[in-house]
Amino acid sequence: MLRVWDPQAFLEFLNERRTRFYPEVEAQVRAILDRVCREGDEALYDLTLRFDGADLRGCGLRVAEAEYAAAAAQVSAEFRAALQVAVDNITAFHRPQVPHSWFMTRPDGTIMGQQVSAVDRAGIYVPGGSAPLFSCLLMTVIPAVVAGVREVIVCTPPDRAGRIDPHMLVAARACGVKDVYKVGGAQAIGAMAYGTATIPRVDTIAGPGNYYVTLAKKLVFGPVGIDMLAGPTEVLAVDDGTADPEWLAADLLSQAEHPNGMVILVTTAGVGRVEAVGAAMERQAAALPRAETIRRSVAELGAALTVASLPAAAAIVNAVAPEHLEVNVADPWSFLPLVRHAGSIFLGPWTPEPIGDYIAGPSNVIPTEGTARYASPVNVETFIKRSAVTCYSEAAFLAQAPHAVRLALTEDLQAHARSMQVRLEAAARRGSAGIG
Structure with missing residues (x-):
């Protein structure tokens, strides 16, 4: 049920898929947005x-x-x-x-700081x-x-x-x-x-x-x-041959249940392991109500990659930057430091991805299609903004403003410089008056 890929060929396929653009759909969406804005x-x-x-x-x-x-x-x-x-x-x-x-x-x-508000x-x-x-x-x-x-x-x-x-x-x-x-x-x-x-x-x-x-x-x-900008769901399971193949199969099928769900098995246990997990997937899928959707997802976006070691598996993980990462290895905590790019990480045999979908606690709205390289799941920060706060004392301003004036004039922004110069001149006049 899972197609065995050469790792490099799979990454090239993934990159091509993720960079597709559909201008005709964007035109339809623009028209919808325009109507809503006007009407x-x-x-x-x-x-x-x-x-x-x-x-x-x-x-x-x-x-x-x-x-x-x-x-x-x-x-x-x-x-x-x-x-x-x-x-x-x-x-x-x-x-x-x-x-x-x-x-x-x-x-x-000078008082500097950051004001946080939702x-x-x-x-x-x-x-x-x-x-x-x-x-x-x-x-x-x-x-x-x-x-x-x-x-x-x-x-x-x-x-x-x-x-x-x-x-x-x-x-x-x-x-x-x-x-x-x-x-x-x-x-x-x-x-x-x-x-x-x-x-x-x-x-x-x-x-x-x-x-x-x-x-x-x-x-x-x-x-x-x-x-x-979230796309279809995806799960990548790393396996060293110690996990129950029936459990692995069930976890992969859970994401194939979504239309266009991508399921990836990366294993150090060889092609025989892929065949065992694939056979388990086939048996289980036959008994599921969404069997047609599952088979279509797996046929189009199901992949298995065999690698020689767990560091090699981690390299695949970081290149894919999957939405969901299951680590089904004997010592998952030792694998975790190797992971740099993944949206949500599930460690060990008792942490299937679906428990995260519903009840574990972290959000199940997670970056997809490789965007876990720079993005995070929805969290409190999604709804937070920060305002920088600055308050100069007069002494601090008089000490530092001449440097800022010099920088502003170097950029040829005369009005920027003047904003500071009027204060410097006023302070100089006040100082001269006091001396006299």
Whole structure:
């Protein structure tokens, strides 16, 4: 079920895939964003009917209080209990990330520092489709709430009847969301970026989505901040032959369950090991409801690479910079220092990637397609900004401003220099008057 690749050939294939560009899709997204910017709610009603098959003109774009009440009655006590464990774990993980303002006083009396504050309003996008991904809601909303964001709103596409899955609504209320809007796709990103009569404009947009959503986030960046440009999910499992092949197979299939999910096995145990894991994947996939999606993902984006050593495996990991990295080796902690680029790392046989999707604590909204080389999962910092603070004393200014004037004049920026010179001249006049 897994195709065995030459490592170098696979990396070349990956690079080519990751650099593809679809200008025709970008043109469609631009048109959607333009409509939302010009027409506001009217565009959202029309586009939701067109793309999601839901006519919301009767009930409106915003989820009503009665819908939250109805949702609460539809979910089980077991779901609520599991949800609370997830909320507690995610909150506990993100609390230590909160940065604090700081200030320092130099010997000359100048006070320098940094003031930390959260954005005022964050917009969270939660994908729809065949599964209610309330886990994405938790993993993006909770870091924003912990960061201190005053208002968090959520956009997610409705079903054809204009409803939002009750588990999604219960999850939203469990982590402090006041308003959920029944809007998906690029039009939701436009609504949060530009604002409409119903949906308020936000400062930062976070959350994964399909290619249209990702392109929309790219195009609105500037007027609003974004978390990342996320692509299809991916998992890379490093194996030294000590893990149970059935467990490895199950872990790889968990990401192939998503359309276009990429699954990669890097093993030091040879081709026979690949065959054993592949056979286990085939057996397990046959019994899964999403078998067709899984087989398509694995056929298109399933890969196995055999390497001679764990350092060689680490070199592959760092070149791929996977979204999810599973380390299934005898001593995973000794492998960890070799990893430089990975979005989220799962160590040992009892830490399958899906436990991170739901309940471990770190966000499951993670950089994909190699962007873990420079980007991080959604976290408190996604919703934080820093303001530099400077306060010179008169003595410090008089001592340092002549140097700054010299630098400004060297750049031929006369007005910059003059801003400082007027103060220096005033101080000189005052000093002369005092001497006289």
